[in-house]
Amino acid sequence: MPDFPPNFFAIEKSDPLCPARAGLIKTPHGLIPTPTFMAVGTRGSVKAVGPDDLTRAGSRIVLANTYHLYLRPGLEVIQLFGGLHKFMGWPGPILTDSGGYQVFSLSAIREISEAGVMFRSPYDGSKTFFTPELVVEAQTALGVDIMMSLDECPPYPSSLAAIEKSLDLTMNWAARGRATWNPRQGQALFGIVQGGFYPATRAQAAQRIAALNFPGHALGGLALGEPLAERLDAIEIARAELPPEKPLYLMGLGTPEDLVEGIKRGADLFDCVLPTRNARNGQLFTRRGRLNILNARHRTDSRPLDPDCQCQTCQTFSRAYLRHLCQNREPLFLRLATIHNLSYYLELTKTAREAILRGAFAEFAKNFYALRAAGESEDS
RNA sequence: GUGGGUGUAGCUCAGUUUGGUUAGAGCGCCAGGUUGUGGCCCUGGAGGCCGUGGGUUCAAGUCCCAUUACCCACC
Numbered sequence: 001m002p003d004f005p006p007n008f009f010a011i012e013k014s015d016p017l018c019p020a021r022a023g024l025i026k027t028p029h030g031l032i033p034t035p036t037f038m039a040v041g042t043r044g045s046v047k048a049v050g051p052d053d054l055t056r057a058g059s060r061i062v063l064a065n066t067y068h069l070y071l072r073p074g075l076e077v078i079q080l081f082g083g084l085h086k087f088m089g090w091p092g093p094i095l096t097d098s099g100g101y102q103v104f105s106l107s108a109i110r111e112i113s114e115a116g117v118m119f120r121s122p123y124d125g126s127k128t129f130f131t132p133e134l135v136v137e138a139q140t141a142l143g144v145d146i147m148m149s150l151d152e153c154p155p156y157p158s159s160l161a162a163i164e165k166s167l168d169l170t171m172n173w174a175a176r177g178r179a180t181w182n183p184r185q186g187q188a189l190f191g192i193v194q195g196g197f198y199p200a201t202r203a204q205a206a207q208r209i210a211a212l213n214f215p216g217h218a219l220g221g222l223a224l225g226e227p228l229a230e231r232l233d234a235i236e237i238a239r240a241e242l243p244p245e246k247p248l249y250l251m252g253l254g255t256p257e258d259l260v261e262g263i264k265r266g267a268d269l270f271d272c273v274l275p276t277r278n279a280r281n282g283q284l285f286t287r288r289g290r291l292n293i294l295n296a297r298h299r300t301d302s303r304p305l306d307p308d309c310q311c312q313t314c315q316t317f318s319r320a321y322l323r324h325l326c327q328n329r330e331p332l333f334l335r336l337a338t339i340h341n342l343s344y345y346l347e348l349t350k351t352a353r354e355a356i357l358r359g360a361f362a363e364f365a366k367n368f369y370a371l372r373a374a375g376e377s378e379d380s
Numbered sequence: 381g382u383g384g385g386u387g388u389a390g391c392u393c394a395g396u397u398u399g400g401u402u403a404g405a406g407c408g409c410c411a412g413g414u415u416g417u418g419g420c421c422c423u424g425g426a427g428g429c430c431g432u433g434g435g436u437u438c439a440a441g442u443c444c445c446a447u448u449a450c451c452c453a454c455c
Contacts, residue, residue, distance in 0.1 A: 042417055063416075101416040148416080192416095223415040252416045273417040280419050296410070334419065 004183045004215040009247045015361040019266030022356040025247055027093040027145035028186045034268035035353055037345045038063045044088040047276055048334035051090045057339055058346035063271045066138050067099030071121050075141050083143030095146035098135045104153035132173035136180040149177035151192040156224035163196035170194045171208050178212045188215040193238045197230045206241035217242050218249040235265045256348055260368050263352050275345045279337035282326045285344045288375025298323045311343035
């Protein structure tokens with residue numbers, strides 16, 4: 001079977017000491033150097049920032065959500081504008097989640113069957129039936145660059161029997177989505193590896209997804225409350241069963257540590273609400289660790305959030321001013337904090353990539369942890 | 381000056397009628413949490429001579445007297 005499309009993903013260099021690699025994903029809307037982080041823009045907007053902010057922060061691809069956009073504003077509205085890119089004014093690549101996670105997170109208002117998922121709209125209570133076929137068609141209509149197949153994300157912890165049953169459903173849906181997908185549109189479709197945290201089911205999930213020959217793969221069901229060690233094991237187990245020449249996306253991850261550990265294990269793409277949501281709540285990431293800008297110790301602090309950060313926020317504003325804005329719920333704070341956190345995440349993946357290209361990922365990781373250890377002792 | 385009302389946490393106030401464990405709430409403040417997004421939300425914490433003085437009582441934020449500050453109305 002030929003590649004989709006030719007050279008969809010090219011590995012530029014692999015680290016000599018671990019599975020980490022630097023790559024390039026080629027999409028209809030541009031190249032994506034990997035590893036990289038995707039800002040979450042569920043409703044076709046990364047909250048509090050615009051496309052220019054994203055570009056300046058280093059974003060090369062953003063994420064949106066099929067489920068939410070389908071309900072509002074509806075596919076027909078977006079198609080009227082020639083697709084999601086034009087509608088939201090973002091010219092770069094877009095990946096959409098299928099709505100599979102909403103099956104999990106909005107569990108109070110859904111019914112799952114083998115045929116698909118019956119959602120009750122949180123907006124008006126109306127019912128919508130999502131099938132794996134419909135989800136692929138919807139993402140095709142949105143015109144996105146990378147589509148995700150419909151999956152079921154089982155809660156943690158779940159019994160082995162529950163995981164096996166859920167996995168069969170996800171595999172059924174994956175095969176049907178795969179059959180619906182038209183590779184000639186130039187839009188990629190990724191298969192999602194579930195399987196919980198039982199080594200055998202996670203490995204089996206990866207094998208079965210690999211057999212469907214998707215252009216790329218994602219690991220789902222991570223960061224649901226499991227210990228870090230279990231999460232890392234699940235990544236390694238799945239990785240071993242997946243063809244390494246295809247891109248790997250860790251869905252919903254994560255903390256800066258998750259990114260470093262994920263890259264170390266061969267992951268190329270990440271998305272997480274942490275940098276954007278935490279920004280809006282005053283939790284800001286720096287090279288020396290995380291800080292709560294509301295803490296009284298920042299009241300008269302004239303320093304930037306992170307002296308080594310080149311972002312717009314750090315170039316102009318003091319911790320004291322940001323604390324003041326946050327304390328008073330000034331809308332400007334949301335934007336400045338989001339710009340900073342996204343810049344930090346994107347700079348982290350960018351420097352990881354550069355380190356891999358130099359064959360020095362291990363040193364990069366060591367540096368990463370050393371700086372945070374230093375930061376913790378400084379703050380205490 | 382006369383009559384009435386109000387003084388309880390930083391703020392806004394419950395609790396006083398019918399006295400009874402360690403005086404509460406919301407907001408604010410302080411500090412945690414947040415993993416395929418609602419800016420929400422969740423969890424802790426600090427903070428009170430209950431205006432002041434006296435009295436009644438086994439027991440007073442609560443009842444009585446005085447006093448003081450502020451508010452309103454009328455002179």
